[in-house]
Amino acid sequence: MIFITRRERFNAAHRLFRPEYSDEMNAAVFGKCSNPLWHGHNYELFVTVKGNIDPETGFLVNLKTLSELIENLVISKLDHRNVNLEVDFMKDKLASTENLAIGIWNELKDAISELGADLHCIKLCETENNFVEYFGN
Amino acid sequence: MIFITRRERFNAAHRLFRPEYSDEMNAAVFGKCSNPLWHGHNYELFVTVKGNIDPETGFLVNLKTLSELIENLVISKLDHRNVNLEVDFMKDKLASTENLAIGIWNELKDAISELGADLHCIKLCETENNFVEYFGN
Amino acid sequence: MIFITRRERFNAAHRLFRPEYSDEMNAAVFGKCSNPLWHGHNYELFVTVKGNIDPETGFLVNLKTLSELIENLVISKLDHRNVNLEVDFMKDKLASTENLAIGIWNELKDAISELGADLHCIKLCETENNFVEYFGN
Amino acid sequence: MIFITRRERFNAAHRLFRPEYSDEMNAAVFGKCSNPLWHGHNYELFVTVKGNIDPETGFLVNLKTLSELIENLVISKLDHRNVNLEVDFMKDKLASTENLAIGIWNELKDAISELGADLHCIKLCETENNFVEYFGN
Amino acid sequence: MIFITRRERFNAAHRLFRPEYSDEMNAAVFGKCSNPLWHGHNYELFVTVKGNIDPETGFLVNLKTLSELIENLVISKLDHRNVNLEVDFMKDKLASTENLAIGIWNELKDAISELGADLHCIKLCETENNFVEYFGN
Amino acid sequence: MIFITRRERFNAAHRLFRPEYSDEMNAAVFGKCSNPLWHGHNYELFVTVKGNIDPETGFLVNLKTLSELIENLVISKLDHRNVNLEVDFMKDKLASTENLAIGIWNELKDAISELGADLHCIKLCETENNFVEYFGN
Numbered sequence: 001m002i003f004i005t006r007r008e009r010f011n012a013a014h015r016l017f018r019p020e021y022s023d024e025m026n027a028a029v030f031g032k033c034s035n036p037l038w039h040g041h042n043y044e045l046f047v048t049v050k051g052n053i054d055p056e057t058g059f060l061v062n063l064k065t066l067s068e069l070i071e072n073l074v075i076s077k078l079d080h081r082n083v084n085l086e087v088d089f090m091k092d093k094l095a096s097t098e099n100l101a102i103g104i105w106n107e108l109k110d111a112i113s114e115l116g117a118d119l120h121c122i123k124l125c126e127t128e129n130n131f132v133e134y135f136g137n
Numbered sequence: 138m139i140f141i142t143r144r145e146r147f148n149a150a151h152r153l154f155r156p157e158y159s160d161e162m163n164a165a166v167f168g169k170c171s172n173p174l175w176h177g178h179n180y181e182l183f184v185t186v187k188g189n190i191d192p193e194t195g196f197l198v199n200l201k202t203l204s205e206l207i208e209n210l211v212i213s214k215l216d217h218r219n220v221n222l223e224v225d226f227m228k229d230k231l232a233s234t235e236n237l238a239i240g241i242w243n244e245l246k247d248a249i250s251e252l253g254a255d256l257h258c259i260k261l262c263e264t265e266n267n268f269v270e271y272f273g274n
Numbered sequence: 275m276i277f278i279t280r281r282e283r284f285n286a287a288h289r290l291f292r293p294e295y296s297d298e299m300n301a302a303v304f305g306k307c308s309n310p311l312w313h314g315h316n317y318e319l320f321v322t323v324k325g326n327i328d329p330e331t332g333f334l335v336n337l338k339t340l341s342e343l344i345e346n347l348v349i350s351k352l353d354h355r356n357v358n359l360e361v362d363f364m365k366d367k368l369a370s371t372e373n374l375a376i377g378i379w380n381e382l383k384d385a386i387s388e389l390g391a392d393l394h395c396i397k398l399c400e401t402e403n404n405f406v407e408y409f410g411n
Numbered sequence: 412m413i414f415i416t417r418r419e420r421f422n423a424a425h426r427l428f429r430p431e432y433s434d435e436m437n438a439a440v441f442g443k444c445s446n447p448l449w450h451g452h453n454y455e456l457f458v459t460v461k462g463n464i465d466p467e468t469g470f471l472v473n474l475k476t477l478s479e480l481i482e483n484l485v486i487s488k489l490d491h492r493n494v495n496l497e498v499d500f501m502k503d504k505l506a507s508t509e510n511l512a513i514g515i516w517n518e519l520k521d522a523i524s525e526l527g528a529d530l531h532c533i534k535l536c537e538t539e540n541n542f543v544e545y546f547g548n
Numbered sequence: 549m550i551f552i553t554r555r556e557r558f559n560a561a562h563r564l565f566r567p568e569y570s571d572e573m574n575a576a577v578f579g580k581c582s583n584p585l586w587h588g589h590n591y592e593l594f595v596t597v598k599g600n601i602d603p604e605t606g607f608l609v610n611l612k613t614l615s616e617l618i619e620n621l622v623i624s625k626l627d628h629r630n631v632n633l634e635v636d637f638m639k640d641k642l643a644s645t646e647n648l649a650i651g652i653w654n655e656l657k658d659a660i661s662e663l664g665a666d667l668h669c670i671k672l673c674e675t676e677n678n679f680v681e682y683f684g685n
Numbered sequence: 686m687i688f689i690t691r692r693e694r695f696n697a698a699h700r701l702f703r704p705e706y707s708d709e710m711n712a713a714v715f716g717k718c719s720n721p722l723w724h725g726h727n728y729e730l731f732v733t734v735k736g737n738i739d740p741e742t743g744f745l746v747n748l749k750t751l752s753e754l755i756e757n758l759v760i761s762k763l764d765h766r767n768v769n770l771e772v773d774f775m776k777d778k779l780a781s782t783e784n785l786a787i788g789i790w791n792e793l794k795d796a797i798s799e800l801g802a803d804l805h806c807i808k809l810c811e812t813e814n815n816f817v818e819y820f821g822n
Contacts, residue, residue, distance in 0.1 A: 003544040013150040013175040032217035038150040039217040040177005058505030080169035080176040094332030133277040140818040195779030231606030270551040287698040287723040306765035312698040313765040314725005354717035354724040368469030407414040424561040424586040443628035449561040450628040451588005491580035491587040642743030681688040
């Protein structure tokens with residue numbers, strides 16, 4: 001069993017809020033992250049997959065294939081986008097880093113199985129001081 | 138003559154566009170950065186000041202004072218804000234990294250002179266691959 | 275189950291030595307880290323907590339609350355301090371990175387439970403080449 | 412139980428290819444990594460060991476000893492070398508990051524046991540975007 | 549006058565040696581960098597250009613255009629290549645970081661002028677500890 | 686003219702204070718940096734030299750020689766030391782980053798001239814947020 005990680009990046013706008021809250025309530029719960037006019041981040045995404053090495057190639061998975069899969073299923077939906085308004089898999093969800101990491105897991109899990117590996121971890125860094133890890137359950 | 142640099146950070150949303158352009162024209166000129174629903178960045182700001190060391194303290198400037206000045210004049214206006222809509226010194230300007238660096242220079246120049254130093258450089262990093270430097274003329 | 279990590283930093287002096295050893299013996303066992311006149315580090319601390327997402331907020335824990343808790347219980351005791359002489363939870367302990375990580379775990383464990391999460395890992399980086407991880411047993 | 416990690420670095424040339432493949436077949440399977448005239452990397456190696464703290468020293472292992480052991484058994488064989496042609500433990504293996512991580516594990520495992528600790532993980536970073544982790548089975 | 553920097557990366561093999569030297573002489577002058585079987589690096593390239601902001605776009609240059617230009621004129625010739633054997637602009641030159649930085653300058657200078665900016669600096673990082681800067685004369 | 690930079694690191698304890706001040710006065714002027722029981726840092730030192738490339742070697746200077754020179758003249762005096770009490774070239778000086786950068790410049794300037802290059806800049810980073818640059822006048 002070997003683990004391989006691919007880093008990708010995207011820049012997006014988001015806002016933390018509940019639509020049924022007043023602006024004051026949102027500010028009290030979510031602080032400056034609830035700014036109704038949005039803010040944004042340079043997100044760093046680390047996708048870790050695990051499995052056995054193919055003796056023919058010495059690879060667990062071809063990293064070019066893995067990178068293209070992440071680009072097609074995740075980055076193209078998030079990069080230079082508004083997480084709250086434009087991302088299908090975040091519809092009706094709070095745009096927290098936690099929920100975003102789980103959403104990315106769900107987008108990738110089956111497609112990575114088809115590559116012959118298992119998705120192990122989604123690590124999503126919002127700033128240099130904050131990151132989330134999700135292992136699927 | 139000695140040079141001291143203080144790093145500060147802010148997270149903001151922005152959009153590159155000209156209001157008189159159509160959406161298609163904005164997309165052609167500014168690419169995905171023109172998304173009408175915004176995107177955002179973790180900006181890194183490096184403020185470099187220069188001058189002579191005070192023999193009493195061994196300091197050019199007290200970095201705590203410099204950091205508070207940058208916080209009050211710049212970071213508090215930009216962090217978790219929309220650069221296009223909420224930042225007084227960017228009003229009616231294209232929200233490019235170039236213009237933002239110049240705007241920050243103008244906010245800080247006189248206040249740093251009052252500390253007894255000269256503003257030397259504003260370096261503003263938009264992503265790990267792109268940054269701008271402005272030296273005042 | 276989701277994992278969230280908050281990074282904090284502190285700058286401190288320390289020394290590795292046993293008081294019952296001679297200076298020569300301390301130098302033989304601990305090398306230049308035993309310098310009786312101290313040395314110091316920029317420590318990086320990564321606190322990882324785990325638990326379930328609150329559906330009301332989309333958060334595992336509010337990171338502002340977590341950061342303040344780490345500041346109050348740990349950083350305020352260590353930053354710009356002498357680990358051997360001034361830190362209550364390190365009293366009578368060797369000031370190794372290993373012991374410091376365990377000490378920080380003990381300071382934080384119960385307080386993080388009160389936030390509704392479980393402390394998962396203390397990662398403490400002494401230099402860019404050395405770090406320690408402690409998972410509580 | 413505590414975990415300690417030591418980072419070391421080496422710069423090496425390598426090539427991904429199977430000798431029984433044609434150049435066209437190697438290019439199809441391994442892409443530009445199969446260039447017959449080689450390419451190279453600044454590899455970052457993170458060696459994580461685990462075990463109990465020695466109450467006499469406050470250490471799991473002496474990091475100077477661990478660093479010298481990694482230097483002698485691994486870095487001296489890889490640094491400024493050709494992974495395909497000059498590294499005894501990679502002979503007749505595909506020079507993938509996966510295989511290199513496993514080769515390094517095998518070089519270090521017993522020697523670390525003799526230090527009184529257990530090898531826990533070999534993390535090998537090929538670029539800022541790609542890394543492999545191996546836990547020994 | 550504003551300065552903009554774009555970072556690009558390439559992975560390459562090289563060797564430092566003079567063909568008229570013996571292997572012993574090359575080892576004495578160039579150390580392990582003269583290994584006849586090559587070694588390699590993850591090079592980081594920072595291209596800094598300067599000029600005036602276009603009031604229509606808020607840009608000095610379009611960074612997508614600049615990135616494509618660097619890709620076409622420099623990265624495509626160096627990435628996953630052997631600097632000594634495969635790079636036209638390094639033919640018959642010692643493959644030192646100094647000479648490589650000057651070679652990259654010469655490849656880019658005129659093309660950047662055609663974009664309406666001036667090439668200001670080529671910064672080329674060979675490792676995290678070593679880098680070269682060239683300003684054109 | 687080409688510029689080459691070598692990075693070196695050292696870990697040291699220090700304190701900012703004036704001996705003729707009371708503890709209260711030192712705390713008012715220097716803040717927590719005046720702690721009488723010391724604190725410390727992982728300092729990063731970037732030494733930039735400039736000059737012409739030797740056509741025989743392709744080098745401005747041999748970086749191994751430059752690194753050994755910095756080690757002998759600077760790092761060996763500072764690493765795991767107390768800047769206030771143990772460093773000859775800082776005797777009777779305030780141990781500020783500014784003064785330390787100038788002290789390092791004076792230690793290195795003539796020795797670098799003997800290598801056939803000119804010292805251009807000492808950049809000294811105290812934390813990830815603060816650094817000083819000195820160009821010699």
